[in-house]
Amino acid sequence: MATPARIEAADLSLVYRLPRDQTRSIQExxxxxxxxxxxxxxxxxxxxxxxxxxxxxxxxxxxxxxxxKSTLMKVVARVLSPTQGRIVVRGRVAPLIELGAGxxxxxxxxxxxxLYGSIxxxxxxxxxxxxxxxxxxxxxxxxxxAPTRTYSSGMLSRLGFSVATWARPEVLLVDEVLSVGDETFxxxxxxxxxxxxxxxxxxxxxxxxxxxxxxxxxxxxxxDGGRAVMYGNTEEVLDAYLTAQDAxxxxxxxxxxxxxxxx
Amino acid sequence: xxxxxxxTGLRIKRELIYDSGRAEPVLVTQLRNFWRYRRLIxxxxxxxxxxxxxxxxxxxxxxxxxxLLTMIVMWLVFAHVFRLRAGVAGIPYVIYVLTGVIFxxxxxxxxxxxxxxxxxxxxxxxKVYVPPEIFPLAAGIxxxxxxxxxxxxxxxxxxxxxxxxxxxxxxxxxPLVAMLCFAVGYGMVIASVAIRFHDALDFNRVLVxxxxxxxxxxxxxxxxxxxxxxLIELNPVYYDLILFRNLxxxxxxxxxxPWVAAVGTGVIALTLGTAIFARSWRAAVARL
Numbered sequence: 234m235a236t237p238a239r240i241e242a243a244d245l246s247l248v249y250r251l252p253r254d255q256t257r258s259i260q261e262x263x264x265x266x267x268x269x270x271x272x273x274x275x276x277x278x279x280x281x282x283x284x285x286x287x288x289x290x291x292x293x294x295x296x297x298x299x300x301x302k303s304t305l306m307k308v309v310a311r312v313l314s315p316t317q318g319r320i321v322v323r324g325r326v327a328p329l330i331e332l333g334a335g336x337x338x339x340x341x342x343x344x345x346x347x348l349y350g351s352i353x354x355x356x357x358x359x360x361x362x363x364x365x366x367x368x369x370x371x372x373x374x375x376x377x378x379a380p381t382r383t384y385s386s387g388m389l390s391r392l393g394f395s396v397a398t399w400a401r402p403e404v405l406l407v408d409e410v411l412s413v414g415d416e417t418f419x420x421x422x423x424x425x426x427x428x429x430x431x432x433x434x435x436x437x438x439x440x441x442x443x444x445x446x447x448x449x450x451x452x453x454x455x456x457d458g459g460r461a462v463m464y465g466n467t468e469e470v471l472d473a474y475l476t477a478q479d480a481x482x483x484x485x486x487x488x489x490x491x492x493x494x495x496x
Numbered sequence: 497x498x499x500x501x502x503x504t505g506l507r508i509k510r511e512l513i514y515d516s517g518r519a520e521p522v523l524v525t526q527l528r529n530f531w532r533y534r535r536l537i538x539x540x541x542x543x544x545x546x547x548x549x550x551x552x553x554x555x556x557x558x559x560x561x562x563x564l565l566t567m568i569v570m571w572l573v574f575a576h577v578f579r580l581r582a583g584v585a586g587i588p589y590v591i592y593v594l595t596g597v598i599f600x601x602x603x604x605x606x607x608x609x610x611x612x613x614x615x616x617x618x619x620x621x622x623k624v625y626v627p628p629e630i631f632p633l634a635a636g637i638x639x640x641x642x643x644x645x646x647x648x649x650x651x652x653x654x655x656x657x658x659x660x661x662x663x664x665x666x667x668x669x670x671p672l673v674a675m676l677c678f679a680v681g682y683g684m685v686i687a688s689v690a691i692r693f694h695d696a697l698d699f700n701r702v703l704v705x706x707x708x709x710x711x712x713x714x715x716x717x718x719x720x721x722x723x724x725x726x727l728i729e730l731n732p733v734y735y736d737l738i739l740f741r742n743l744x745x746x747x748x749x750x751x752x753x754p755w756v757a758a759v760g761t762g763v764i765a766l767t768l769g770t771a772i773f774a775r776s777w778r779a780a781v782a783r784l
Contacts (some may be wrong), residue, residue, distance in 0.1 A: 259693045311514050311625035314778055319517040323508045335620040339547040348543055351536045352626055355524050367752050380550075403508065 237323060237433040239404055240286040240309060243443040244318035247279040247304055247459075264266040279459045281318070288403075288433040293440055293450035293467070295474055297377045306330065306406050309437060320437075324403025325354055329409075332393030338382035342373055342392060345381050352398050363399055371395040371419075387415060394422055401429055407438035443471060514625075516676025522774045523767065529627040536626070540634035544609075546643060556645075563601055567594040575715045587745060588657050589717055593606040594650050595741050596713030599772075602643040602675060603733060607704050609635040611697050615690055618784040628777055629770060632687055636680035644670055647744065662747030670759070671739035677762030678733060681769030688776040691783055711737055732761040 251274050265271050265427035279301045294302045301400045307313040308320055310328050334365065335352060336345045346367055347399055350360040360367075368374045373384070381389060398405070405426065430436060446467065453470035455463040462477075463470045530537070549555045570593050613635035614621065614628060621628055647668065651661055689696040708729045712720070720728065728734055735757035742748045 250779065258695045259689075259699060260695075262693060293644055307622075310623065312622060313781060315516055319515070321516070322511050322514045324515075326625070330623050331619075335623065337543060339550045340543060342548075344543070348539050351539050352620060357535055357539060403512075471593055 236288055237321050238285040238287050238321075239290075240283050240284075240292075240437065241321040242309075242318070243320075245279050245282040245305075245308060245315045245320060246277065246317040247308060247313060248299075248316045249276040249278055250274075251276055259490055277459050279308070279315070282454075282456070282459075282461045283318075284435060284454050284461070284464055286404075286435045286452075288435055290428055290439070290452070291430065291436045293438055293446040293449045295440070295446065295453060295471075296456035296462075299458075301459040302456055303408065304459075305456065306408055309404070310406055320399045321403060325400070326355060326404045326406060327397040327402035328357060328406040329394060329408070330406060332391075332397075333381070333384075333386075333389030335382045336389065336391075336393070339380055341378050341380055342368070342384070343377040346377075346392065346396055349393070350399075350475070353397060353402075355400055358398075359400070362411060367395045367399050368392070370399075379449060383490065387418065391418055394418075394425075398425055398429065401432060401434060403434060405434055405436045405438075407436065407440075409440060443475070446471065504714045521628055523771050526627070526629050526770045526774050529629060530633055533627060533630045537630050537634045537637070540631065540733050541637045541641070544635060544638035548638075552663075559642045560649050562642075563594065563598050564649055566595045566601065568631045570597060570714050587659055590651070591654060591657065591659055591745055592716070592741075593714050594653065595744060596711070596737065598643060598646050598650065599675070599733075599737050599740060600708045600711070601646070601714050602639060602672075603679060603708060604701075604704050605688055606636055606639040606640070606679030607683045607686065608697065609639055610680050610699065611686035613683075613696070614687045615784075621781065622784050628781070629684070629773060632680055632684045632773070637674055638685065639679070640672060640676040643675075644669075650744065659745050662743075662745065664747050664749060665674030665741040668740065671736045671743065674758045674762035675733065675736045675740075677766040678736070681762075681767070684696070684769035684773040686781060691776075691780040705730060707733065710734075713737075732757070732765070735761070 261491055262271070270422055276315065282301075282305065284292065294305060306328070308315055309322060311322065335349050340348065343364060346364055347357055347360050350367075351357050354444070365374070368377050370387070371394070373388050373392055376384065376388065381392075384392070405424075408493070426434075426436065436449070438449070450467045453463075453467050453474075454461060454463065454475050455470050463473055541759075545556070549558060552558060554561065561764055564724050567590070571590050574593065610632045613631040617631045620626065621631075654661055686696055686700045710728055712728065717725070717728065733755040738754045739750055739758055744752045
């Protein structure tokens with residue numbers, strides 16, 4: 234029997250319905266409403282995107298800013314629901330995005346560990362039992378009773394990463410996370426991710442670093458303007474993507490050359 | 497790829513499969529989530545209560561002190577400045593005011609913290625999937641715990657002033673829970689608006705203040721003229737307060753009408769609030 238894919242996205246589309254003029258207050262809204270000045274703009278953040286990720290497989294998402302990469306991550310994380318199409322995710326999802334951002338800084342490291350772990354779907358008892366191990370990996374054992382407001386940003390990232398990956402989730406979502414922290418953290422977190430991949434965890438990551446994509450990813454999804462420009466093997470897609478990037482850049486360099494000659 | 501060639505532990509429990517194509521009934525899902533996520537709700541309640549007093553000198557004692565201080569101010573103002581004592585039959589005015597104040601604080605803080613709970617937890621809700629409706633519920637329960645605790649100094653005062661503590665006290669949780677349901681339901685409507693308009697919370701404070709003054713907190717209902725009297729009877733939280741007072745010091749079970757009104761309002765508010773919140777959530781989350 235074939236193992237079902239971890240993530241299956243079929244023809245995903247997502248529309249942000251945004252008011253054309255940002256109104257943040259009710260008075261303003263009421264006035265505009267009375268004047269019939271409320272206009273909306275439909276922003277298609279994703280249009281007809283399809284892909285699938287199997288257990289142990291790594292999919293990298295590339296594309297310029299505003300291409301829909303973050304929106305896609307949020308759809309997989311179940312934070313946003315697709316407007317059209319369908320997404321199926323089998324298993325627990327650990328988003329490694331802005332690590333430690335969900336912490337409440339008046340609480341201690343320990344309290345945050347339990348709370349954040351529970352938010353990720355773990356049983357508080359399991360977390361209590363594993364707290365020592367989680368803190369040790371993060372290197373914050375001696376600071377567990379201190380409020381996280383006293384933590385350095387590196388400590389916060391390490392604790393966030395350790396809590397999120399401790400129970401070996403089935404799906405990891407990574408948004409340039411490995412670029413934070415020092416070299417030691419980068420190496421250790423990469424090693425842990427590789428261990429998890431070996432154990433069958435699937436990884437979906439957004440990156441602008443071509444060499445880390447080449448070493449890690451099995452497949453690449455190239456997004457632009459919310460559409461999938463290309464989806465396939467890493468080498469193929471990256472080559473096409475880089476060629477396209479060069480093509481965009483070339484006229485600019487030529488123009489600059491002309492401009493500097495004239496000057 | 498066959499399952500045999502893969503490491504073990506790849507079989508996924510059905511409840512861990514997310515399928516956006518699977519239609520989930522609004523309300524049934526939300527109410528089920530309240531139960532399914534009870535442990536997380538418990539942790540969030542603790543976080544709210546603990547974090548609130550973490551950097552204060554008196555800590556959780558504020559829970560008891562807050563209504564007492566407010567009561568003292570109200571008692572001074574209304575009993576001594578306005579000389580408003582008549583019409584509160586048979587019990588010291590202080591007790592009348594304190595029960596009202598406990599109630600008013602519950603209403604104000606309850607609706608306010610439920611209303612702001614989603615915006616305050618935006619950082620989590622933008623990244624991880626958690627049913628959003630558990631944050632309003634946890635915020636409401638936290639405030640309800642405060643209300644329960646502040647009944648303790650009230651009882652001490654009742655004993656000290658010779659009012660005594662009637663057996664009906666054991667039924668006091670019912671109007672308080674009805675009030676919790678009302679505050680959570682109402683607060684969830686505010687929460688859905690507050691995602692889009694941050695000043696919804698400020699508007700709401702004025703509304704709740706109006707609602708509070710339309711409840712006989714410090715004035716006896718008897719002194720109110722007829723037209724306003726009818727208005728008060730339309731006030732949904734009025735019946736919670738009647739029950740609360742009758743049970744906590746009156747020693748009377750009241751008639752059936754306030755029970756129906758109080759419990760009914762609570763159930764309707766919670767159901768409506770949850771449904772409205774769930775429906776507006778999809779569009780709202782993108783704005784968080």
